[in-house]
Amino acid sequence: CKMSKNVREVFRLDELKDDIRRNMVALLGNDPRSKRKFSYYNALAYSVRERLVDLWMRTQSDYYDSMAKRVYYLSMEFLPGRFLMNYLTNMGIVDECREIVAELGFSLEELEEEEWDAGLGNGGLGRLASCYLDSMVSQNIPGYGYGILYDYGIFYQSIVNGNQEERCDNWRRHGCPWEITRLDTLYEVKFYGRSETYYDSDGNVRFRWVDTENVMAMPCDILIPGYGCSHVSNMRLWTAQSSREFNLSDFNRGDYIGAMHGKVMSENITKVLYPNDQFLQGMELRLKQQYFLVSATFQDILRRYLKQHTSLAALPEAVAVQLNDTHPAIAIPELMRLLMDVYGMGWDVAWDICTRTFAYTNHTVLPEALETWPVDLLGRLLPRHMQIIYEINRRFLEGVAATFPGDTERLSRMSVIQEEGGQRVRMANLAIVGSHTVNGVAALHSNILQTGLFRDFHEYYPRKIRNVTNGVTPRRWLMQCNPALSRLITQSIGPEWCCNLEKLRELVPLAEDSAFRDAWARAKLENKRLLSRYVLRKVQMGINPNTLFDMQFKRMHEYKRQLLNVMHVISLFNRIKDNPSADITPRTVLFGGKAAPGYYQAKLIIRLINEVARVVNADADVAGRLRVAFLPNYCISQAEKVVPAADLSEQISTAGMEASGTGNMKFALNGALTIGTLDGANVEIMEEVGAENIFIFGLKAHEVAEKRRSGYNPREFYENDAELRRVMDMIGSGFFSPDERGLFSPVYDSLMHHGDYYMLMADYRPYMEAQAAVDALYLDQDQWVRKSILNAANMGKFSSDRSVMEYARGIWHVEPLGK
Numbered sequence: 001c002k003m004s005k006n007v008r009e010v011f012r013l014d015e016l017k018d019d020i021r022r023n024m025v026a027l028l029g030n031d032p033r034s035k036r037k038f039s040y041y042n043a044l045a046y047s048v049r050e051r052l053v054d055l056w057m058r059t060q061s062d063y064y065d066s067m068a069k070r071v072y073y074l075s076m077e078f079l080p081g082r083f084l085m086n087y088l089t090n091m092g093i094v095d096e097c098r099e100i101v102a103e104l105g106f107s108l109e110e111l112e113e114e115e116w117d118a119g120l121g122n123g124g125l126g127r128l129a130s131c132y133l134d135s136m137v138s139q140n141i142p143g144y145g146y147g148i149l150y151d152y153g154i155f156y157q158s159i160v161n162g163n164q165e166e167r168c169d170n171w172r173r174h175g176c177p178w179e180i181t182r183l184d185t186l187y188e189v190k191f192y193g194r195s196e197t198y199y200d201s202d203g204n205v206r207f208r209w210v211d212t213e214n215v216m217a218m219p220c221d222i223l224i225p226g227y228g229c230s231h232v233s234n235m236r237l238w239t240a241q242s243s244r245e246f247n248l249s250d251f252n253r254g255d256y257i258g259a260m261h262g263k264v265m266s267e268n269i270t271k272v273l274y275p276n277d278q279f280l281q282g283m284e285l286r287l288k289q290q291y292f293l294v295s296a297t298f299q300d301i302l303r304r305y306l307k308q309h310t311s312l313a314a315l316p317e318a319v320a321v322q323l324n325d326t327h328p329a330i331a332i333p334e335l336m337r338l339l340m341d342v343y344g345m346g347w348d349v350a351w352d353i354c355t356r357t358f359a360y361t362n363h364t365v366l367p368e369a370l371e372t373w374p375v376d377l378l379g380r381l382l383p384r385h386m387q388i389i390y391e392i393n394r395r396f397l398e399g400v401a402a403t404f405p406g407d408t409e410r411l412s413r414m415s416v417i418q419e420e421g422g423q424r425v426r427m428a429n430l431a432i433v434g435s436h437t438v439n440g441v442a443a444l445h446s447n448i449l450q451t452g453l454f455r456d457f458h459e460y461y462p463r464k465i466r467n468v469t470n471g472v473t474p475r476r477w478l479m480q481c482n483p484a485l486s487r488l489i490t491q492s493i494g495p496e497w498c499c500n501l502e503k504l505r506e507l508v509p510l511a512e513d514s515a516f517r518d519a520w521a522r523a524k525l526e527n528k529r530l531l532s533r534y535v536l537r538k539v540q541m542g543i544n545p546n547t548l549f550d551m552q553f554k555r556m557h558e559y560k561r562q563l564l565n566v567m568h569v570i571s572l573f574n575r576i577k578d579n580p581s582a583d584i585t586p587r588t589v590l591f592g593g594k595a596a597p598g599y600y601q602a603k604l605i606i607r608l609i610n611e612v613a614r615v616v617n618a619d620a621d622v623a624g625r626l627r628v629a630f631l632p633n634y635c636i637s638q639a640e641k642v643v644p645a646a647d648l649s650e651q652i653s654t655a656g657m658e659a660s661g662t663g664n665m666k667f668a669l670n671g672a673l674t675i676g677t678l679d680g681a682n683v684e685i686m687e688e689v690g691a692e693n694i695f696i697f698g699l700k701a702h703e704v705a706e707k708r709r710s711g712y713n714p715r716e717f718y719e720n721d722a723e724l725r726r727v728m729d730m731i732g733s734g735f736f737s738p739d740e741r742g743l744f745s746p747v748y749d750s751l752m753h754h755g756d757y758y759m760l761m762a763d764y765r766p767y768m769e770a771q772a773a774v775d776a777l778y779l780d781q782d783q784w785v786r787k788s789i790l791n792a793a794n795m796g797k798f799s800s801d802r803s804v805m806e807y808a809r810g811i812w813h814v815e816p817l818g819k
C-alpha cells in the first residue's frame with residue numbers, strides 16, 4: 001500500500017548478499033565459507049538492521065524539528081518475539097530476501113528458526129505493548145516503548161512426566177543482533193537513604209533525598225520499523241550496572257570482596273522477569289525493578305524535553321506517558337519529586353503538570369492481581385516517594401470529604417493507603433488519582449471498572465474512566481504469520497488491508513463465491529499441515545490435518561477455565577467408549593500455556609491435560625476421532641504457527657474475569673471460529689461477526705455476580721447431570737492417574753467442595769451444547785468455511801492501529817506526523 005516505490009534501491013538489496021558475507025567475517029569473526037545457519041542468521045540480521053539506522057535517525061530528527069509531542073509507553077513487559085521476519089515484513093523485502101538467502105544456500109524459514117524469542121513479558125499485557133509500538137510507528141505517531149532488558153525472560157517450559165518444569169531463558173546467551181547498547185549513556189538511580197529537610201536561599205522548606213545507594217541504568221535500544229518503513233522508532237530497555245563508586249568505603253577499608261558483593265547485588269535488578277501474571281507477592285526486588293524503570297526513563301524524558309524547552313511548565317503539551325497497568329505507577333510520585341525537589345516547583349504547579357501527563361491502563365479486575373506495597377517496604381526503599389504519596393493522599397481525601405461529607409466508608413475505600421492488615425499503598429488508587437484518564441481494555445471490562453472495581457472513583461471523577469478496546473497488529477498476526485491466507489486476501493481485495501484492516505469487509509461477498517471458499521479452505525489446510533509437522537517434531541505425535549483443530553493457547557489460570565475444556569474432552573471420550581461406532585466429528589484438541597511457577601492448581605491442570613491425553617491417545621476405540629496434545633513452551637513464535645492453523649478458538653473464561661483477551665482476536669483474524677463466553681472482547685467480537693457466526697454460551701457477567709451474591713451451589717449441577725457427574729468422578733477417583741489415585745483430588749475438590757469459584761459446573765452443560773453445535777457445523781464444510789471467511793472479514797475493529805488512534809486522539813492528544 002504505502003510501501004515505498006522501490007525497495008531494492010532504498011534498501012540497497014543488490015549489496016545485501018555481499019553485506020551478509022562481510023558481516024560474517026567482520027562482525028562475527030566467522031570463516032566466510034562456514035555453512036552454519038546461526039552465523040548466517042546473525043549476518044543477515046546485522047545486514048538488515050544497518051539498513052534501518054539511517055531511517056531511524058531521520059525519523060528522530062523529524063520528531064525533533066517538528067517539536068512533535070512524544071508518547072512514552074511505560075511497561076515492565078514487552079513481548080516482541082522474534083524480530084527478523086517482522087523487520088523484513090515491515091520493510092517489504094520478504095520475497096527479495098528469500099531469493100538472496102536461497103542463493104547463499106539456505107531457506108529463509110530455516111534462518112528464521114535460529115532466532116530465540118525476546119520473551120520479556122508474561123502474556124497479554126506485554127504482547128499488547130509490542131503491538132502498540134508497531135501501530136504507533138506504522139501510523140507516524142511519535143512514540144517510544146520504555147522497559148527493562150531482563151537477562152532472563154519468561155522461563156522456558158518443558159513437560160516431564162506430564163508436569164511443567166521451568167528452565168531459565170538465557171535468551172541472549174549467543175548475543176542479540178537487534179540491540180544497540182549505549183555504553184556511553186548512563187543515568188544514576190537512587191535507592192534507600194532518607195529524606196532530609198533544609199531551607200533554600202528564599203527561606204522555603206525543601207526536601208532532598210540523601211545517603212542513597214546508587215545503581216546506574218544503561219539503555220539498550222531495539223529498533224521498531226513501521227510498516228512501509230517511512231518511520232522507524234525504538235524501544236529503550238534499561239539494564240542495571242553497578243556505579244563506579246559503589247561501596248567506595250568498603251574498598252577503602254580493604255574489604256574488596258564485600259565491596260564487590262554490593263556491586264554484584266546491584267546488577268541483579270534487571271536479572272529476571274517475574275513470571276507471575278495476575279498474582280502479586282510483595283518482593284522488594286520487584287519494586288526495585290519498577291522504580292529502576294521509572295527513574296531512568298524520566299531522566300531520559302526530561303533530558304530530551306529540556307533540549308528544546310527552558311521551562312517544565314509545558315511538559316504536558318510535549319509529553320504523554322501511558323502507564324501499562326500500575327507496574328510503573330511509582331512514576332507519579334517520581335515526577336512530583338523531580339519537579340519539586342530538583343526543579344524547585346511548588347506542589348500545585350507540579351501536581352497539575354503530573355496529572356496532565358499521565359494516563360493509566362487497567363488490565364485486570366482480579367482482586368489478587370491488584371498491586372499493593374507495604375508502607376514500611378516502600379518507605380524504606382523510596383523514603384521521599386512515601387512522603388509524597390502521603391501528601392497526594394491527604395490532599396485527595398480532603399477533596400473527596402468535601403464532596404461527600406461524613407462518608408467515612410467511602411474515604412477508606414478510596415484512600416491510597418489501605419489501613420486493614422498493616423498499612424499498604426494501593427497502586428491502582430494512586431494511578432487513578434495521578435492520571436487524567438484511566439482506561440479499561442474492552443467495553444465490558446471498562447463498564448465493570450466504572451460500576452464495580454472503581455465505582456467510587458467514577459462517581460468522583462465522572463469522565464476519567466473510559467474504554468479503549470484492545471487490538472492486535474495485522475502485520476505480525478496475519479501478514480507475517482499466515483502467508484497463505486494473506487496472499488489469497490491480497491489477490492482478492494488488494495494489499496491495503498494490512499494498514500486499514502476495515503478493508504477486510506470486502507471479503508464478505510466472497511464468502512458466497514465457491515471458488516474463493518475452496519481457496520480459503522486450501523490455505524487453512526496448508527497451515528494445518530505445517531502445524532501437524534511442527535507437532536510431530538515437538539511432541540512426536542502425528543495429528544490429522546483433516547480433523548477439527550480445537551485450540552486453547554494462553555497462560556494457565558483457573559479463571560480461563562482450561563479445565564472446562566478438559567471436561568468436554570473427557571465427555572467426548574466417554575461418548576465414544578459407550579458407543580464406539582458413534583458418528584462424531586473428528587477433533588484434535590490442542591493446549592498450550594505456562595503456569596506461574598508457584599501456582600499449584602494451574603500446574604495440576606497441565607498435568608491433568610497430559611494424563612487425559614495419554615489415556616485418550618492410547619485408546620483404540622478413540623483412534624482417528626479424538627486426539628489431545630499439550631504443546632510445551634507456548635511463546636510468540638509458537639503462536640505464529642498455532643494461530644493460522646486453528647479451526648476453533650476457545651475463549652471460555654468465567655464472564656467478567658478476562659479483561660479483554662487478544663488471542664481471541666488473533667485466532668478470528670486468521671479464520672478460526674470462536675467458542676466463548678460473553679467476556680472481555682468476545683462481546684465485541686460477537687457484535688462484529690454476528691451472533692450466527694460465533695458459538696456463545698454460559699453465564700453472563702451480571703449473572704455470575706448475582707449467583708455469587710445469592711449463593712451458588714455447584715453440587716446441584718453434579719446431582720442433576722449424569723454426564724457431568726461421571727466426568728467429575730473420573731477426575732476425582734484417579735481414572736487418569738492410576739498410579740496415584742488422589743493426584744487430581746485438589747481439582748475435584750475445588751469444584752465440589754471449595755465453592756467452584758469460577759463456576760465451571762454451571763457452565764458445563766451450556767458449553768457441551770455449544771460444542772455440539774460446533775460439531776454439527778463442521779460436518780457442513782461449506783457453511784463452516786463461509787463463517788470462517790466472515791470471521792476474518794469482520795475483524796477490522798480489532799487492529800491495534802484503531803486502538804492506538806483512539807489513544808492518540810482521545811488520551812494522548814497527538815496527531816500522526818505529516819510526511
Ligand code: 26M
Binds near residue numbers: 123680
Ligand atoms: C505483577 C507483579 C509482579 C509480577 C508480575 C506481575 C504481573 C505481570 C503481568 C501482573 C499482571 C500481568 O499481566 C496481566 C495481563 O497480562 N493481563 C491481560 O492483559 C491483556 C491486555 O490488555 C488482556 O487482553 C487480558 O485479558 C489480561 O488478562
